Amino acid sequence: MKKRKMYFRMITASLLRRRSRMVIALLAISIGAMILSGLLTIYYDVPRQMRAQFRNYGANMIFTATGDSIIPEDVDKAAALIPSDKLVGMAPYRYDTVRINDRPVMAAATDMKGAEKTSPFWKVDGDWPAQSGEIMVGKNVAETYNLKPGKRVTCTFAPEKEEEKGPAAEAGENQGGTDQAAEATTEEEVVLDNYIDFTVTGILDTGGKEENYVYMNLQDMEELTGKETVYDICELSVSANAKELETIADQITESVDGINARLVKRVTQSETTVLTKLQALVLLVTVIVLALTMICVATTMTAVVAERRKEIGLRKALGASNKSIIAEFMGEGLVLGAVGGLLGSILGFVFAQVVSMNVFNSSITLMPWLVPLTVIASVLVTGLACLIPIRSAVDVDPALVLKGE
Amino acid sequence: MFVRMIAKAFLRQWKKMLLIAFTIALGSSLATAMLSVMMDVGDKINQELKAYGANIKVVPKDTSVLNELYDVGGENITGAYLKEDELGKIKTIFWAFNIVDYTPFITAEASLDNGDKVDVTGTWFNHHMDLPTGEALDAGVASLRSWWEIKDGDWIDEQAEDSSSLAMVGAALAEKEKISVGDTIHVTGSQGENDLKVAGIFDAGGEEDDLIYVTVDTAQALGGLDGKIDSIEVLALTTPDNELAEKAAKDPGSLSVSQYETWYCTAYVSSICYQIEEVITDSVASAVRQVADSEGQILEKTQLLMILITILSMIGAALGICNLVTASVMERSQEIGLMKAIGAHNRSITGLILTEIMCTAVIGGVLGFFAGMGFAQIVGHSVFNSAISMRPMVIPVVAVLVAIVTLIGCIPAIRMLLNLRPTEVLHGR
Numbered sequence: 001m002k003k004r005k006m007y008f009r010m011i012t013a014s015l016l017r018r019r020s021r022m023v024i025a026l027l028a029i030s031i032g033a034m035i036l037s038g039l040l041t042i043y044y045d046v047p048r049q050m051r052a053q054f055r056n057y058g059a060n061m062i063f064t065a066t067g068d069s070i071i072p073e074d075v076d077k078a079a080a081l082i083p084s085d086k087l088v089g090m091a092p093y094r095y096d097t098v099r100i101n102d103r104p105v106m107a108a109a110t111d112m113k114g115a116e117k118t119s120p121f122w123k124v125d126g127d128w129p130a131q132s133g134e135i136m137v138g139k140n141v142a143e144t145y146n147l148k149p150g151k152r153v154t155c156t157f158a159p160e161k162e163e164e165k166g167p168a169a170e171a172g173e174n175q176g177g178t179d180q181a182a183e184a185t186t187e188e189e190v191v192l193d194n195y196i197d198f199t200v201t202g203i204l205d206t207g208g209k210e211e212n213y214v215y216m217n218l219q220d221m222e223e224l225t226g227k228e229t230v231y232d233i234c235e236l237s238v239s240a241n242a243k244e245l246e247t248i249a250d251q252i253t254e255s256v257d258g259i260n261a262r263l264v265k266r267v268t269q270s271e272t273t274v275l276t277k278l279q280a281l282v283l284l285v286t287v288i289v290l291a292l293t294m295i296c297v298a299t300t301m302t303a304v305v306a307e308r309r310k311e312i313g314l315r316k317a318l319g320a321s322n323k324s325i326i327a328e329f330m331g332e333g334l335v336l337g338a339v340g341g342l343l344g345s346i347l348g349f350v351f352a353q354v355v356s357m358n359v360f361n362s363s364i365t366l367m368p369w370l371v372p373l374t375v376i377a378s379v380l381v382t383g384l385a386c387l388i389p390i391r392s393a394v395d396v397d398p399a400l401v402l403k404g405e
Numbered sequence: 406m407f408v409r410m411i412a413k414a415f416l417r418q419w420k421k422m423l424l425i426a427f428t429i430a431l432g433s434s435l436a437t438a439m440l441s442v443m444m445d446v447g448d449k450i451n452q453e454l455k456a457y458g459a460n461i462k463v464v465p466k467d468t469s470v471l472n473e474l475y476d477v478g479g480e481n482i483t484g485a486y487l488k489e490d491e492l493g494k495i496k497t498i499f500w501a502f503n504i505v506d507y508t509p510f511i512t513a514e515a516s517l518d519n520g521d522k523v524d525v526t527g528t529w530f531n532h533h534m535d536l537p538t539g540e541a542l543d544a545g546v547a548s549l550r551s552w553w554e555i556k557d558g559d560w561i562d563e564q565a566e567d568s569s570s571l572a573m574v575g576a577a578l579a580e581k582e583k584i585s586v587g588d589t590i591h592v593t594g595s596q597g598e599n600d601l602k603v604a605g606i607f608d609a610g611g612e613e614d615d616l617i618y619v620t621v622d623t624a625q626a627l628g629g630l631d632g633k634i635d636s637i638e639v640l641a642l643t644t645p646d647n648e649l650a651e652k653a654a655k656d657p658g659s660l661s662v663s664q665y666e667t668w669y670c671t672a673y674v675s676s677i678c679y680q681i682e683e684v685i686t687d688s689v690a691s692a693v694r695q696v697a698d699s700e701g702q703i704l705e706k707t708q709l710l711m712i713l714i715t716i717l718s719m720i721g722a723a724l725g726i727c728n729l730v731t732a733s734v735m736e737r738s739q740e741i742g743l744m745k746a747i748g749a750h751n752r753s754i755t756g757l758i759l760t761e762i763m764c765t766a767v768i769g770g771v772l773g774f775f776a777g778m779g780f781a782q783i784v785g786h787s788v789f790n791s792a793i794s795m796r797p798m799v800i801p802v803v804a805v806l807v808a809i810v811t812l813i814g815c816i817p818a819i820r821m822l823l824n825l826r827p828t829e830v831l832h833g834r
Contacts, residue, residue, distance in 0.1 A: 021732065028728045035721045039714065046710070053706050056699040057457065121698040207462060207693040265610025269552035270456035277453050278707065281788045282714075285442065288780050289718040292435045296725030299428045303421075303729055307736035355713045359706055 011331045025304045026340050029378050032297035033344020034351060037374040039286040041352035041364060046282050049360040050275060051239050055088050059118045059235035060267040061249060063259045069230040074258040079236075081252050086240050089117025092231040094221055098155040098214070105141060106213045107155065109221030109229075112136075118237045122210070125149065126202030132219050135198035138211035142203045149200055155214070156195040157224045194224050234259075242272045294381050301385035305329065309393045316398040326390055333386035334379055341378035345371045407757070414761050421733055422765050428729045429769030429807060430776065432722035436803050437777025439715040442784050445793045446711045450704055451642050452789070455505060456551050459638035460696040461678055463487065466687045486633035487688055489621065494684040495639065496536050503672050507639040508532070508545045511621060513628030515594040517582065525572075525592060525617045527624025530561045546618070549640060550609065558586035558605030561620070569623050572601035577614035579606045592617070596629025639681065639690070643674045645701030650675050654692075723810045730762060730814030738822050746827040755819050762815055763808075770807040774800070 016022075063070060063078060075092055091114035098107040112128050126149030129136050135155070137147050147153060198220075204210060222229050238245060245263055252261040315325055349366065356364040415422055465485035487509075495507055511527040529545035536542060546553075547560045561571045574584050584590060588603045601619060608614065625631050646654075653660055653668045654675035660668060668676050674697045678690035692698075737758070744754050778795060785793035 020735070024728050024732050028725065031721050031724045035717060038717060042710075042714070050703075050706070053703050054699070056702055058695055119695075121694045123694055123698075205694065207691045207697070208695065263610060265554065265608070266458065266552045268610075269554075270454075270458075273456045273551075274450070274453045274703070277788055278450070281442075281446070281784065282710075284784050284788060285439070285711075285714060288438060288784070289435060289714070289721070292431045293718070293721045293725065296428055296431055296722070296729075299424055299431075300725065300728045300732060303424060303732040303736070306421075307732075351717060355710065358713065359709045 007328065007331065010328055011335060014328075014332060021304055021307075022336070025301060025336055026343075028297045028300040029337055029340025029382055030344040030347060032293045032381065033341045033374045033378045034347040035293045035344075036290055036377055037345040037348030037370050038351040038355075039289060039348075040370055040373075041349060041367060042355060043279075043282050043286050044367060045352070045356065045364050047241075047275060047279055048365070049356065049362065050278060051241075051271075052088075052360070052362070054271045054275065055237050055239055056120045057267050057271070058121060058264075059091075059237050060264050060271070061236040061238050061245060061261060062264060063231075063234035063236070063252070063261050065232070066258055066260050069232055070234060070258055071230055074256050075231065075234050078252045078256045078259050078261065081255065082236070082238060082248055086238050086244075088237040088239050089114050090234065090236045091115040091118045092218075092234040094218065094229065095232050096157070096221065096225055098157050098224065100141075100145060100153060100155055100214075102156075105155075107221065107224075108213050108215050109218045110215060111218060112215075115215070115235075118235045119206075121206070123205040124202040125205060126200070129201050129215065129217060132217055133196070133198060134201045134217070135220075136202045136204055136215040137200055138213050138215075139203055139205045140211045141214055142200075147200050147203070149202055151200050153198050153200055154195055155198060155216075155224060156193045157226075158193045194226055196220060196224050241275075242268050297378075297381055298385035301333070301382055302389050305333075305386050305389040306393070309396065312390070312393045313396065313398040313400075316394075322394045325394055326387075329386055329390045330383060333382045337379035337382035338375055340382070341375035342371070344378065345374040348374065407760075410757060411761055411764065414757075415764070422761075425729060425733055425762065426765045426769035426772070429726050429766050429811065430773035432726045432810070433770045433773030433803050433807050434775075434777035434780060435718050435722045435773075436806055437774050437799055438780035438784070439718050440799045440802060441778065441781040441793050441795055443708075443711045443715045444796050444799070445781075445785070447704055447708050448642075449785075449789045449791070449793075450707050451700070452791075454700050454703065455548075455640060457696045457700070458549050458551070459507070459640045460643065460674060460693050460700065461639040461641055461681065461690055462693055463637040463639060463681055463685060463688050463690040464635070466689050485687075486630070486635065487637065487685060489625075489632045489634050491685050492634070492637070493534065493536075495637070495681060496534070496538075496542065498677070498680040498684055499669065500641065500672050500677050500680060501538075503642040503677065505640045505642060506542075506544050506548050507637055508549055509621060509634040509637045511624050511628075511630060511633060511635050513594045513624045513630060515592040515617075515627050518591050519582075521582065523578065523592070523617055524615070525594065525619055525624050525627055527619050527621040529621065530563050530568075530573075530618075532563055549638060550613075552609070553613075554608040554610075556606045556608050558603065561604050561618075563620060567602070569620050570600065570602055571604040571619070572623075573605045573607055573618040574603055575614035575616050575618075576606055576608040578617065579603075590617075592627065594627025594629075597626045599623060599627060637685070637688075639677075641674070641677050642672065643677065643697065643700070644672045645705055646673055646675070646698075649673075653679075719806065723806065726807070726810045727814035730811055731818045734758060734762070734815055734818035735822065738825060741822045742825065742827040742829075745823075751823050754823065758819055759812075759815055762811060766807055766811040770804065773807075774803055777803075 063075065070092070072092070075090075079087065079090055091110050094109045096107055096109075097104045099105065112130070115122075116128055124136065126136075135153065137145075137153070141147070145153065198216065204215065218229050238248065240248065245268055249261040249263055252259060312325060349364075349370075352364050356362060465487050489509065492509055495501075495504060498504070508529045513525050513527070514522065515525045516522050531543050531547045532545045534542045534544065545563070556576055558573075561568055561573055565571070572590065574590075579585070584603055584606070586603050586606060590601050590603060592599055592601060601617070601623070621634075625633065649660075649664060649668055650671075650673035653665075653673070657665065657668070657679060669679075674692040678692060681690040682688055741754055781793045781795075785791060
């Protein structure tokens, strides 16, 4: 019992008395530990964070109808099958041909909040439509009719039988192969045209076919066509890797009758390619940085211990056994390693958090298991680094050392 | 005498010096590797993002406003086309070097023997071009549609003799019409007919699955559209947009002369579009926002991430070196005390120690620099399968960093030791 007490006293006294040297050692260890825990946190969190960035490419899953069209209940049912933390956005679309100045224009009705999430790359000059009576027009439509945000435009819809197969079919083709809109238009027999006065809130610039459409809210479309809301297609943006996506899609197609879920290959495939590369990059960088810093820590520890040869010599002269000297030095090293590791893992987390806030504007997930890992790693490195110089010091003849070599 | 003292110090204390040189080498290799990777990561990720396909689409001026609005499905009627013989000019614009890939499309309506209508699209697959600059370029959908999954067969090889009678069929169409690889399908267009041998079946996961892809000449012959092109897709390496680029994209005329020059000579997607419009008659080139926008964002994030990781590792390397130098100077208290006791000036002691350490630092730094270049190449080859290009800027940055860090490590320790009294030190405190 007394022996152990003495042992602790020797370690603490030695740490306290040689303050400047110990600060140096502690600093070295905590830097190493900080880099270890910081980089590992980033490495594990990068795929999640980057995946969110890749959602900027837009929808990676679409629902098409197995029958004529998708009914809203089916979409809700299908959406419930996707884990809510993975679902970034969902926008159901309904297409129909309306007339502006007696010329046909494809109109798309959607949930604007959802569309803003599934198509983050859409550049809107002005604002997104927020309430009923507001409309967003594609750039080409705006040019043709000379529309600007704030201007008013009247859309009419003629429910009588007319040959509108063409545009609807084209729209179907664009969005995944449905042409129910055309069949639907021919059903009702009302002579009067429906019309709504819209205010243009924004001009849509995408560089794609969307520039030829006008976008309105679902209620407006319902009112304009006089038909209940059904969807032609539903776009989803899901934050998951290719395998998870495939499982989700299969599950939805199987369990929801009215929906056929498909992946947008272009987006999912390319995301996997790029993300794999990125993760490999961070991994390799982490490994190289870690290896180099650990060696750095080890050399510093070696230097700190090596200068204590005299002390070792004195102890040996006083009759200490090699074993007890090694035990004491190792004890010191371990205390330093543990404290440095703990300090470093906190600093590392702070660093990872700073990186995450700066790069991705979101906070990082804390991984508690990293703390013990960092502490163990730094204790090991410190222990190894101390062991080598102590062993060579212990073998020296005390008389020689005390004399000054 | 000075030189002799330093030489002696190196010879006698080579173990300690080796440790210092080793640590400095590690630090400088870390700095070199991280800096080179960081500076090159933008280009590398840009190359990877090519997987998303074209970021610029060129269409004829008239169609861009009217075609899809009014003449739905009647592309043959509007008569607005681009000229095939102008395609080569895209590789002659100011930013030609940044144009990585491009391909034309021409669609002809045709029918199969059973009366089903299909769209036959002519395009390049692996079109080989010898450019006036002496370079060669292989362009076409084989690289621009990297996400296509070839279910059966293979891509059409344009260099093959019979390439004009080959076709690639979309998976959806192939399933519907029960077409498999090796079959011969007879297509009749408005101006011609042809027997096509199916070379491959692809799954594009989109609307393209209903199309037949053939070479440009074949599609033109079917529709009687000699020398005409519907659209061109261009893949260019671009710089992420900033305010200037956005202003210019709206109206290049609104810029001042110097702004215009800056914009024109920067690889913004809008300036590349503008330059393409200059060489292709009656064309409108627009950025495919889905690709162009996202690319910029991902690029920015990756670069920022790498910069921060680089800063962290530089701090680590700097503190590591600093620490070791301080530790090794401090253990020489006896030596310094002795020198002072026999009458050395503070300045000459400082000079001696600094020169010793700086010599070690130079050796370590140079070795570390080359090791770092090696590490950077390891990263480049194992992650991106290509070498990381070395920027000359890395050299001065690393040199200055090592020098400053070593000095910072030495000076406080030396000053502290100089303040000690020689008698005390020599006595063993």
